[in-house]
Amino acid sequence: MQSEPALIKKVLFIIRSGPFDGLKAREAIDAVLATAAFEQHVTVHFQDEGVRLLNRDMNPEALKSKNLGKMIKAFGMYGVSSISVSTGDCKRYNCSPENAVTTFTTLDQNGVRELIANQDVTLVF
């Protein structure tokens, strides 16, 4: 029997929830890793409070909670194809390549709209 061709979709995750805003950010990161593990074409965009997740100085162990930054660091290993941050929010939350857990590109609002237009699925967390 011939096997069916794998269905690969372009999936964009927009992460807007901050690291200590309930479990939303954690769920978003789990969903990113799971989707990437199924070899989908995954793109992640951080905006609003979500940008804080990239701060490499976070030490959530102080609260005995999981370090989400370490999980974001693993995005590359899972084959997440691109990571971006909203330009304005990057400034607002003092996010820079030097203090971020991963490399990223910046996108203005036009860029984000274009990004969304190119996806099969967009999920906002």
Place this chain on the structure above:
Amino acid sequence: MSNLFLFNLSRNHNEDLKTCLELMNNSDSLLLLENGVFWTEKGAMTDDIHKQILHKNLTVFALDEDVQARGITPINAVSVNLIDYSGFVTVVEEHRQTITY
């Protein structure tokens, strides 16, 4: 084909609605549901929100069941299309992606 954005947050979330609108492309649609229907009340939307909707030629829907449940009267300068649950299904079918903001 345009995208449909679902927005369910109350009027306490002015900034959230603004950033949602910023992500929308021209001719996309916005469906207000749950506490999002409060945005259809008189005076709820600020001028800049109005302008964004008009400027981008967005279609605005509100879920009638949620409007009725909350006992509000949608009177807004932006014309709001009231749809019921089966209308909701049709609207979802008519768009490329459904994005829950």
